[in-house]
Structure formats: structure tokens, C-alpha cells
Amino acid sequence: MKELAFLAFVACLLMIVPTQITLAETTSIDVKEELQSLGLRSTTEIMSAIETGFLQGRLAPDEVVSLLSNLAAYNGEREDKETILITIARALKDDSLPVTMLIGKVEEGLARKVSLQAIKQMVSERASLLAEVRDLLYTNLIFTSSEYGQENCLVLPLPRFDFLVTQIADTLANYQESGRSPLEGYLVYQEMHTRLSMLERNAIIPAEDVELVLERIKPESLTRILSNVLSQQLQ
Amino acid sequence: MHEDKLEKLLRDTLQQEVSKERHYLDGLEKKIVAELTGQLPKRGWLQTLTQLFAQMQRSRRRQLTVIGITAVIFLFLGIFVSERVPLVRGLFSVYDKQQKATIATNSDEGQLLFVMPAPGAQTVAVVGSFNNWKPILLTDEDKDGIWLTNLSLPPGRYEYAFVVDGRWWGQDPLADEYVRSFGGYNSVRYVGYAGDKI
Numbered sequence: 492m493k494e495l496a497f498l499a500f501v502a503c504l505l506m507i508v509p510t511q512i513t514l515a516e517t518t519s520i521d522v523k524e525e526l527q528s529l530g531l532r533s534t535t536e537i538m539s540a541i542e543t544g545f546l547q548g549r550l551a552p553d554e555v556v557s558l559l560s561n562l563a564a565y566n567g568e569r570e571d572k573e574t575i576l577i578t579i580a581r582a583l584k585d586d587s588l589p590v591t592m593l594i595g596k597v598e599e600g601l602a603r604k605v606s607l608q609a610i611k612q613m614v615s616e617r618a619s620l621l622a623e624v625r626d627l628l629y630t631n632l633i634f635t636s637s638e639y640g641q642e643n644c645l646v647l648p649l650p651r652f653d654f655l656v657t658q659i660a661d662t663l664a665n666y667q668e669s670g671r672s673p674l675e676g677y678l679v680y681q682e683m684h685t686r687l688s689m690l691e692r693n694a695i696i697p698a699e700d701v702e703l704v705l706e707r708i709k710p711e712s713l714t715r716i717l718s719n720v721l722s723q724q725l726q
Numbered sequence: 727m728h729e730d731k732l733e734k735l736l737r738d739t740l741q742q743e744v745s746k747e748r749h750y751l752d753g754l755e756k757k758i759v760a761e762l763t764g765q766l767p768k769r770g771w772l773q774t775l776t777q778l779f780a781q782m783q784r785s786r787r788r789q790l791t792v793i794g795i796t797a798v799i800f801l802f803l804g805i806f807v808s809e810r811v812p813l814v815r816g817l818f819s820v821y822d823k824q825q826k827a828t829i830a831t832n833s834d835e836g837q838l839l840f841v842m843p844a845p846g847a848q849t850v851a852v853v854g855s856f857n858n859w860k861p862i863l864l865t866d867e868d869k870d871g872i873w874l875t876n877l878s879l880p881p882g883r884y885e886y887a888f889v890v891d892g893r894w895w896g897q898d899p900l901a902d903e904y905v906r907s908f909g910g911y912n913s914v915r916y917v918g919y920a921g922d923k924i
């Protein structure tokens with residue numbers, strides 16, 4: 492009886508292990524295959540950025556495969572799909588920005604069945620916001636990531652820095668998308684205050700990060716960021 | 727001398743008490759004889775109630791007893807009606823499920839209960855940033871029009887919306903906040919850490 496149970500256990504192991512190995516192998520291959528199936532001109536540039544994202548731990552193969560396959564299956568111009576992917580790739584590789592929010596917005600737009608034009612515009616605006624917020628944290632000597640350590644800055648581990656940048660940029664983007672005026676710096680600041688406080692209350696973000704941001708970033712800086720992004724979009 | 731006064735006082739008091747309750751004895755003999763011969767007239771419910779209220783006026787204890795009994799009757803009636811009448815039952819179950827949702831949100835770390843009242847809907851799903859906006863179907867096992875699913879999520883901030891028969895519904899009453907996105911709304915819920923901070 493014991494032998495039978497042992498044999499059954501071994502049989503189960505033999506069935507499970509190869510499945511896991513296969514899954515781990517096919518994921519990275521699928522990224523390339525999915526990208527090639529889109530038939531884009533900038534495949535090499537995009538793939539290179541994706542690989543950088545994998546190395547930095549900013550991207551997971553599963554989320555990239557999901558994004559590419561959803562884009563491939565979506566009705567729309569190939570050029571628009573390419574622009575969306577290039578915006579994400581350049582934000583990741585050239586500007587060294589976190590792109591989780593951008594990927595999430597593309598997925599949401601596809602699920603909502605909105606036009607690729609609308610998705611393209613949103614991704615572009617949010618990429619600009621991410622860069623502006625990252626620069627704001629650098630120039631105000633608040634935080635920097637462990638990758639780009641600066642003097643007199645609090646050096647944060649990359650995931651913690653990315654999360655902070657993403658949350659602030661997302662708050663500004665939501666404010667902008669709600670149609671309110673970027674000139675009301677105090678209201679923008681209030682939105683950021685509420686978001687960071689909620690994250691702190693739920694222990695998702697450390698209190699010291701929130702305190703520093705709320706103390707050193709002024710409403711005027713947020714107005715300037717939103718105005719910059721708006722003027723970039725108008726050009 | 728004092729004993730005489732006390733005895734007189736006691737006698738007077740007893741007489742007063744007896745005279746107060748004399749109406750109970752009025753016609754008692756006739757009633758007993760009638761009952762024994764099977765001729766007692768049946769009292770209607772109105773008479774019974776009138777007598778009950780008359781007695782209530784005389785006794786506070788009885789008054790309280792009647793109020794208690796009435797409360798119990800209404801309680802049972804309420805439970806009976808809530809089980810039998812679909813509309814009332816629906817209201818109770820929404821409240822009950824929302825209560826459960828609140829409890830789940832506040833106490834069970836990482837567990838989020840999504841509740842959507844959609845009577846008559848064919849399919850209800852929740853889509854959100856927790857799974858790349860892929861639909862997760864809600865169920866309505868007791869067919870009361872209240873659809874739900876329970877998701878286990880890591881700590882974070884999540885945007886989501888319900889999709890009822892293909893139509894997006896981004897304003898969940900249980901959400902912590904709402905944001906505009908692609909011209910519509912998304913609901914937002916926060917899942918917190920149990921203890922250790924990052």
C-alpha cells in the first residue's frame with residue numbers, strides 16, 4: 492500500500508515538474524514571438540527596451556506577453572500600435588522610468604474598447620508626467636533611485652522609488668483627466684496629499700517618504716508640471 | 727389607643743382596595759353558572775382588546791407586558807415578511823452582503839469582496855488593475871440579483887469597474903474613491919498590510 496502511494500506521488504511529481512519548466516521557458520520566447528507577430532518596423536528597439544526592463548526587474552514576461560497579444564488582437568492601425576509600444580520602450584530604456592502604469596493604461600483602454608488614438612494620447616501624457624515627477628524628486632533633492640544616486644538625496648531602492656514616482660504621476664494624471672484647471676495648484680496638492688496619505692494609512696508606502704514629499708513639494712511645482720505636459724501635448 | 731387607630735386605618739385601606747377591585751366580582755356568580763351550563767356568550771376580538779386596554783390603564787406592569795408581547799409579534803412578523811416578500815428580502819440581502827463586504831475589507835487582509843446589485847443581469851464581471859483588466863465573473867447563487875465574488879489581493883491600490891452585460895459601471899458604493907479614466911469612471915480600493923511596513 493505504501494509503495495503504491497509512493498508511486499502515485501512520484502507520478503504526480505513527474506506530471507507537474509515538466510509543466511513548470513515548459514511554462515518558464517515559453518514565456519520569454521513568447522515575448523519575441525508576440526512582438527514579431529505584430530510586424531512592426533521598430534521590433535529591435537522595442538525588444539531591446541523590454542530586455543532592459545526584465546534585467547531591471549521593472550517588467551515581468553507575463554505582463555508583456557499579455558500586452559502584446561492583446562494589442563495584436565485589437566482592431567486598429569499598425570502605426571498606432573507601434574507608437575504606443577515605442578512610447579513605453581523609450582520611457583523604459585531612454586528615460587529609465589517605471590512603465591507599469593503605462594502598460595496598465597493600455598490594457599484598460601483595450602478592455603474598454605476605446606480607440607488606439609485615445610490610448611496613444613493617454614500613454615504619451617502619462618510618460619511625460621512620469622518624467623516630470625521623477626525630475627521634480629531629483630531637483631528638489633528629495634529622493635533618487637539606487638541606480639542614479641545623487642548627493643544630498645535620500646537614495647531609495649528602485650521598486651520603492653518607482654512606486655512613489657508612479658503614484659504621484661498617476662494622481663496628477665487623474666486630476667488632469669477630470670478636466671480641472673492645472674492652475675489650481677492647491678487643489679492638485681490636495682489630491683496628492685490624499686493619495687499619499689491613503690497609501691501611508693494602509694502601510695503600502697513608508698510614512699517618511701510621504702512626509703518628505705508633502706513637506707518639500709509645493710503646489711506651484713505641481714502647477715508647473717501640469718502646464719508643461721499640457722504645452723507638450725499642444726505642440 | 728394607637729393599636730385601635732392602626733386597626734381602623736388598616737380596615738379602611740382594605741375596604742378601599744376591595745371596592746376598587748369590586749368590578750371583577752360583578753356578575754362573577756352568573757358567569758360561573760353560565761359557563762357550567764355552557765351558556766357563556768363568546769366574546770369578540772374587539773371586546774377582548776377593549777378589556778385588555780382597560781386593564782392596561784389600571785396596571786403598569788400589564789401595560790409593559792402587552793408592549794413586550796406586541797414587540798415580539800412584530801419582530802416575528804418582520805422576519806416572516808422579509809423571508810416571503812422578494813423586494814424586502816432583496817433589500818435585506820443587499821444590506822447583509824454589503825455588511826459582509828465591509829467586514830471583509832476591514833478585517834481580512836488582502837481579501838476584497840466585490841458586490842454588485844444587478845437584478846435580471848445575464849453576466850456580471852469585475853475588471854481591474856489587479857489582473858490587467860481581464861474579466862472575473864461574479865456569481866449570484868441565491869438568484870436574488872446581488873452578484874458577488876471574493877478576491878485575494880496583495881497590498882496595493884486597485885482601480886476597477888464592473889461590467890454588467892457588457893456595460894461598464896465604474897462607481898461602486900463600496901469604493902474608497904473614484905477617478906476619471908478614458909471618459910468614464912473607475913472605482914478605487916486600497917488593500918493594506920497587516921502589520922509590517924515596507
